Amino acid sequence: MEDVLRRIDLTALPAEQELRALLPRPAVDVAASLPAAAELIDAVRERGADALAEQAERFDGVRPAAIRVEAQALADALDALDADVRSALETAIERVRIGSIAQVPPSMIAHIAPGAEIELRWQPVDRVGLYVPGGKAVYPSSVVMNVVAAQAAGVRSIAVASPAQAEHGGAPHPTILAACALLGVDEVYAMGGAGAIGALAHGVPAIGLAPVDVVTGPGNVFVAAAKRVVAGTVRVDAEAGPTEILVIADDSADAELVAADLVSQAEHDELASAVLVTDSADLADRVDASVARRAAATAASERVTASLTGEQSAIVLVADLESAARVSDAYAPEHLEIVTRDDESVLAHVRHAGAIFVGSQTPVSLGDYAAGSNHVLPTGGQARRVSGLGAATFLRAQQVVRYDHEALAAVRAEVTALAAAEGLPAHGEAIEARFEEGR
Structure with a gap:
């Protein structure tokens, strides 16, 4: 049977920048x-x-x-x-x-010195x-x-x-x-x-x-x-583009479940990305066979097939699971699934992902609806630098500064010295005004 998902052999990993260029992405500009x-x-x-x-x-x-x-x-x-x-x-x-x-x-108070504090509130x-x-x-x-x-x-x-x-x-x-x-x-x-x-x-x-x-x-x-x-x-x-799923799996994974999860995300859009990263060629073969069956049988078969056979989807073969984590970090997927013998060990090597789903009973589709996590997540590698949607998206951090007279006196000389060095003498004068006689 002809492969549905194209294969990328990265058993010998290149340097980071070259690795990113080799990974599958949709043509979205x-x-x-x-x-x-x-x-x-x-x-x-x-x-x-x-x-x-x-x-x-x-x-x-x-x-x-x-x-x-x-x-x-x-x-x-x-x-x-x-x-x-x-x-x-x-x-x-x-x-x-x-x-x-x-x-x-939570709000936090940093006690800088006696009589000097900064409250961080949201x-x-x-x-x-x-x-x-x-x-x-x-x-x-x-x-x-x-x-x-x-x-x-x-x-x-x-x-x-x-x-x-x-x-x-x-x-x-x-x-x-x-x-x-x-x-x-x-x-x-x-x-x-x-x-x-x-x-x-x-x-x-x-x-x-x-x-x-x-x-x-x-x-x-x-x-x-x-x-x-x-x-x-x-x-x-974040600029949310076509959805992405990347699954890290070894030969202990259930190929049918992995395939089902790849197909579930391919269902979203013809440009959706479905990527399996594995150190097992046998698992790759079994997943691909299952993907072919499931893609043909699902309601959105035409859309799913377009996604899975597009340039943005692939099976990536690596030498070991530590390499799989490196590939995942280079890709920085919107959704990452980890399905291995030691999921927590793999998770410890991962840094960049919008949301991470650990274990065979934690599919991405759970996160789409009722996991309690948020499904509005960065795509296109943006997970390297931004977070998914959450309460923090709508919050601003404010610093509330409180000093008493003695605390201000303790840094009086330093503030006036720096103000003079920056050519802003009125800054220093604002400090000195608080120490004029009668105040």
Whole structure:
């Protein structure tokens, strides 16, 4: 049988930079989409709701009757929500809330010297805009991940944007609306793509949309480009591109389970990346055979096959599991699974990944829904430098400085000396003023 996943032989590992170049990646160029994204954002800044309606008609095939979703539509969507789906969402909300609250750092006080202290406290931003994509699937789980993290941080004002759906009269998908209602979010907009990101960042007064401080949420390449365009105006999370899974496995792994997890992520998109890194050629053969069967049998077979046979997916053969960890770190996957005889030993060698799933009973799809972790994660190697979405995304660290007179006196000479050295004498004079007679 012909291999589904191409093979890359890295049993002799090259240097770091060369290694990164050899690893599979989708051909996604955010920079190439910047001009188009900027043009769409400029249109929204200039013409507001009219531009958003035109963009919905152009890209989503429907012109919404109203961009802002009415409160009654949210309530109706929740009333009509399937009971099993509602229960599943409630479980996900409960678990993600626990995980998100745990991410909020405690306030700390550093005692610098007698009478001198610095308090580090964490303050939420006032207002956030959360993007929930449309496209090939419906993502109420992304509503949960975005909203719960913001709520756990203490954000008081939340706006959600999701593309208009032609089959639902120009409103976002009703399951998206129901998830918003379940979470108590009543500010929801039928708008998508780069225009939605621009609207959240700059505001659209005519529809009551005030600018936000932070924009988060996954999306396509134009959403990623739009985030880059507005990054000087608002804080944004990572540019989430096509999803990625990298599995480190040895010959003890169940090939059927590994294959099932690779296929599960390939289901998202034709550009999704599915990568197995193993020191076992036999496991590689068994996984590939299982992938072929599962790809042919799954509902989204055409999409899955396109993902698995694309240049972004592969089986990488390495000499040992320490080398596998090096390959994973060079790749810096969005999702990393570790399925070996000694998972914790492999984990100890890993540094770069958006989220890590340890053991055969911890599949990535668990993290997509109800693990309690957040599924909005950095892709395209960004996990080397940024974190996934969480409560911290919506928090700012503040330093509160407290000195009494004696503590200030203890560093009086040092401050005035440095001020003079920097040519800023008034800085020193502000210190000296506190020691003038009568004060």
